[in-house]
Amino acid sequence: MSTRVFGSGIRRREDPRLITGAATYTDDYTLPDMVHMVLLRSPHAHARIKRIDTTRAKAAPGVVAVFIGTDVEGALNPMPCAWLVPNSNLKVAGYPCIAKDMVRYVGDIVAAVVAESPYQATDALDLIVVDYEPLPAVIDPEKAKQSGAPQVHSNVENNVAFHWTVTGGDVDGTFQKADVVIKERIVQQRLIPNAMEPRSALAHWSGASGELTLWNTTQNPHIARFLCSVVTGVPEDKLRVIATEVGGGFGSKIPAYPADFITVFCAKKLNRPVKWTESRRENFQGTTHGRDHIQDVELAATKDGKVLGIKATSYSGMGAYLSTAAPGIPTILHGLMLSGPYDIAAIREDVYGIYTNGTPVEAYRGAGRPEATFILERLMDMLAAKLGMDPIDLRKKNFIPKFENGHTVATGLSYDSGNYAGALQKLVDHVAYKDLRRQQAEDRKKGRYLGIGISTYVEICGLGPSQVAGAVGFQGGLWESAIVRFHPTGKVNVFIGANPHGQGEETTFAQIVAEEIGVDVNDVKVIHGDTQTTPMGWGTYGSRTTAVGGAALVMATRKVKEKAKVIAAHLLEAAVEDMDYKDGKFFVKGSPDKAKTIQDIALMANVAWNMPAGVEAGLEASSFYDPPNFTYPFGAHLAVVELDPETGQIDVRRYVAVDDCGPQINPVIVEGQVHGGVVQGIGQALWEGAVYDENGQLLTGSMLDYALPRADRLPDMEVLSTVTPSPHHPIGVKGIGEAGTIASTAAVYNAVIDALSPFGVQTIRMPVTPERAFNAIQEAKAGRR
Amino acid sequence: MYAPEFDYYRAGSVSEAAGLLRKYPGSKLLAGGQSLIPLLKLRLAAPVAVIDIGRIRDLKGITVKGGTIRVGAMTTHAELAASSELAEQCHALAQAAAGIGDPAVRNRGTIGGNVAHADPASDLPAVLVALEAKLTVEGPDGKRTLDAGGFFQGMMTTALKEHEILTAIEIPAHSKGQGSAYAKFAHPASRYAVIGVAAVVTTSGGKCSAARVAIGGMVPRPVRAASVERVLAGQELSAENIAKAAGQVTESLGNEVLGDIFASEQYRRSVAPVWVKRGLTQAAERAR
């Protein structure tokens, strides 16, 4: 091989089927005798169910069955929460699959109708009569904590689901002696992930064998199987979850959902395959949301700009129930990241997880880390403004100096490697920052209002050592596994426990195998998403598939290589110690012309006619990789926005990203991940946000009102990188799935404030709609008068 | 999202469609389906029958004859946007159509469906009002021709009677020295107009001899901004004069201005002059 496939931007092999519509998603499957389920969801955010009458629905044409809360009681266990954050007085409130006497958010499931067609099932929904007694609802997490607020769960006082704290250093002392203290209130609005594929489940129950197959759109089929077993009682060995094609998730397809288990319940009860697919409207109401924090944050610094401390209190809305991983997001994945790339001696955060009458929240791309980055990057800019320093200089002054193998921050985390000033400098050079500022000043004189915003970041990903998972209350492991299997023809199948769903690992993992053992990248096929064929794994989220699953694959491939070497030595009648390897060929040192290719060895291992003594047949290996630490990618982003001062409209004119995710297996895929991530972060800054009314009705319940980013509102992105390998990873890679989102909200927000600053505007709520910007300008003008 | 049950008929001619409408009371015409199908799927409409007029040839196409542009009701937004005749002689219509929704919506949605539906946030109603278009409708009592100004009666209500079909729209082609434009403040999610301003400017001897301005999006039905038109008439088309005239729009908006969670009534009122200014400025440029 002359050119290395590792590091080259070969095309994603996933794309032809995804782009041409040839991919098969859960909803595309049809089984003989299959029936369709639709769900009746609560129209009230909070109400007592006084009576349900299903008589007419049951008699409607095509209806097979109607089930309500009392029908599933006993057959379906309550929904479990799987991240029990310790030392936080966590209260997991009862979360029934079908609400029985109380509904707690608009979208809570009240009944399930099964019919021969989805049309008939939908017709019958309208015939169910539910007598509700509406109760006062609360959506704002800060208000929900106050005494006298509506109680979401009668046994959870003041709706406090948990109170978690992180402390490092002498916070009170630091704030007392600081020259400067900056304070801000930050509202991280609720976001609605909107994966392109709605959620779906298809359950096939074999009454004869007691086996269940569940096609399910999930980021983590093995966890789905585990939790399905817990809730439905079907033993794990007789339960198969298939999620080979998943149309995006962004975190919303991590958790287990009642709807999936109701589908299973119906299939078992009726002994017929049952399919359920949510509508987009249901997706808005019933699939998890993200973010939703109200935060009071403070920064302490010296007058020459050295940051000494960070202090924060966060009211984090959990929604009506604790979704599978929800408690870990505003705590472990957020509070522990409050040092960012900076050297900060004292850090404290109090996080109150609060039940509200909103849709349950979960991870949403970045999950906790965009919010931590936002706090730091916002406060940095505010400090710079206060001290009259340039935001770049201030950041440089506070960075942790370059390190290659470990640096511990005040929150207790030990970063793996970092060169924060290096990434920022690359950004500064690329945009010619001083010229950019000069241009901005000139434009302003002409009445053009450009804003420049910076965000640097460090993220924690590659989740993570299982021992740490256990210590922080995650009710599972966080290792990954891979099997590498050579067939007689020398072709390779890779089986992984993680479940890529658009990220591109079918391509990059083949590149890893090609790099490690010299096969053609096209001779490697990666298989994932079916618990019956793939080894155990904990799933695809937290930018961990390559960082952890990729490491498992490297280790498995290296085992295969070791075995191949032994077989090659035998065939060449040489000692193993005398063997050499290059580009897929094994040979005795010094005689590369008499080599055995990996394909020769694969054939011999599979037919096993002439194997070394004591060596088993077959050429296959597996590895279970539990990482020794997290990985910590980092970078620096810059956004240029333009404000239309007449209307308040803001447009992003330029976006530059410098990311360091270690060595890049496929730079085109890295770039794609950055693009998507950046766009979602811009969405939060400018367009997206769930809006509820005072009764808890979701007003942004469709694509008509909830503004997702659109291509024509976005600039071309300039994507650059630096390379700092992770010292503990076998090939040094870190992770790139969430980096864009983590940096871009803060970068764009800072640019917005920069553009608005000539008018005296210092703070504004997200999303920064034209009306908000316009009003902020008017109010600032009025205030100055 | 599954529509309730309905019968489907495909009409081969306008008279057949009219006959079907009469035969099945409570039925609905189906044009591009971009408004009707969502209503069905959300179960906000439950017609007994849907009558597809999509294959009626007479309803399609753009023709220009003797200073009049005739647009068939089934002409799609994409066809309007691509028409070189419109770009030249009726620019505001082509420009507005090009900014509707997204390519899929423009390929299916029709001018007839758009105006018959009369959504206050639609773009084309205001454009037709500014262009002083005439709408031809056919029904059991024969043909009628209505002024665009009188056609739109309120939110989702038009002068169309129960069994009438809108067949064509006639617009006077721009004369020499005339230009038109459409300025739109689009909703970031739906793309519908939060504020839409259609402007037609006629110049002679370097001055504005007449201006027509219609506002949509922020009002239940499009309104003519007579207050703006009056101030601009007879003036030079300087930036200053345009801004001054645009500032008068408030007077024409009436007391029913729409607001929602994205843009309040107050905000829309505040920035309406800006959008009027932009519409007029573009129209004035095209009039030269």
Ligand SMILES: Cc1cc2nc3c(=O)[nH]c(=O)nc-3n(C[C@H](O)[C@H](O)[C@H](O)COP(=O)(O)OP(=O)(O)OC[C@H]3O[C@@H](n4cnc5c(N)ncnc54)[C@H](O)[C@@H]3O)c2cc1C
């Ligand atoms: C995602 C999306 C974005 C959109 N964005 C915009 C936008 O930015 N601006 C905008 O203006 N519009 C927008 N629309 C609406 C679009 O323009 C529709 O095409 C239009 O509203 C309806 O036209 P249609 O041909 O699809 O009509 P249909 O949906 O078929 O019909 C609509 C109604 O009109 C009646 N009707 C149709 N034709 C006739 C006729 N000839 N005579 C009498 N009655 C008739 C029907 O019975 C029905 O009640 C959007 C739509 C969607 C789905």
